[in-house]
Amino acid sequence: MTDAAIAFGPVLFVVLAVLTLFGAAVVHFGRLGQGRAVVLAAVRAVAQLAAVSLVITAILRSGWLTGLFVLVMFSIAALTSARRIGVAVRAHWVALALGAGVVPVLGLVLAAGVVPWKPIAVVPIAGIVIGGAMSANSQASRRALDELKARNGEYEAALALGFLPRPAALEICRPSAGQALIPALDQTRTVGLVTLPGAYVGVLLGGAGPLQAGVTQVLVLIGLLAAESVSVLVAVQLVASGRISRSGPAPRWTWRKRPSPGQTS
Template identity: 65%
Template sequence: MNVVFGWQLVAVLVLLVAAAAAVVGVGRIGSWRPVVTAAARAVAQLAAVSLVIVLVLKSGWLTAGFVLLMFSIAAWTSARRITKARHSRWAAVPIAGGVAPILALLLATRVVPTHPIAVIPIAGILIGGAMTATSLAGRRALDELVSRRGEYEAALALGLRTADAARLIVRPTAGQALVPALDQTRTVGLVTLPGTFVGILLGGGSPVQAGATQLLVLVALLAIEAVAVLITVELVAARKLRPVELP
């Protein structure tokens, strides 16, 4: 199945973006500008990737460089979401800590072929999951420190170290960052047919191959995101991933 490219596609995309922006603006649930900006960036980025990916797939070194680029952008995005700063190197630690060992395991055991055409999409999915978990865990931890600042300061007054006091506040709610991954895994095949499954079917693979690959991706994401959330919470507690205005 292929989407037909033409004026109809362009018209539908413009209509959908306009509808989303209108709902956000009229409903006063945020600004319409981020919706339009995100859509415009998606167009530009996918166009660029479509051109670059042809060259990248011809070289193992270019593939490694492309994966590193995806990782760098993910770390930059999480840093901006958590600390509002775009240069926090600490945001890269949870993503790398979750993705690196799992991706290495998948490639070393040849569960995922080492061909560029297999490595890039799998690495992208895993890095994206780690990025989302890191951002969610970091923002939730900081929100807890702000809303429960009195409890945090009381713990400090009782003699707890800064990191220990922060852990008491942020750890109980850290698991909420795993809710999207857990819900996706619980409902796969019943509510949703994820992209990996559909992509393999559309590419001519068997339903068994599609199911096995999707299961691998979902379970790997659970492991990666669990590690990323734990590391993020520890970094927030250790004051490595906090805006300067927070104690």
């Protein structure tokens, strides 16, 4: 273990417990939500990382197991995003939006050879890209659906002006959904000035030099931007076409048809 590695021991667990309880207390007493959610998220993180740590060595010895592990990560990301949006019964459409962003990015960096075809390299890069696309997809879809619900009158007005249902929905929800890219844009703009993200720090802790760490982080950030941009674009299109919609009756923009010429509405 290098001198820069995080110290593992009882003190670490005490610090983690204090931070978890502090975050939960802030959320609870600040009326930002349920403090229990913070505790559960922290417990899940510890349990899941402990489980992964136990099996990751075996997984990284096999290319097939590595591919299966990445597929499992992607599936969990799609289901998590679907639950966050509220469309668990249509998780395959969420998976489509995620895949549209993740697959081209991972395919390019692997095919070009900038990321070696080694499990130890593929797993972390895939996890970062999938995780970023998942968050962006969840935020974009939620924003788009909320906007369509809140501004349904404007949607109806657009139809009255001659817009078809999908273009009318896009005019309403696309700008707000695009705000899901703000975190990735801000992180990329300020990297090295405000933050030193995980990939950079991780490569440094692994013993590589600052230049190699910087190259790795730039690749991750730009890859994330590309993956999230495509995922958000596809998600918005799927929301506007009614493929992604919350549980319950289908939104009006998914079934409403404009009357044909000469037909009364």
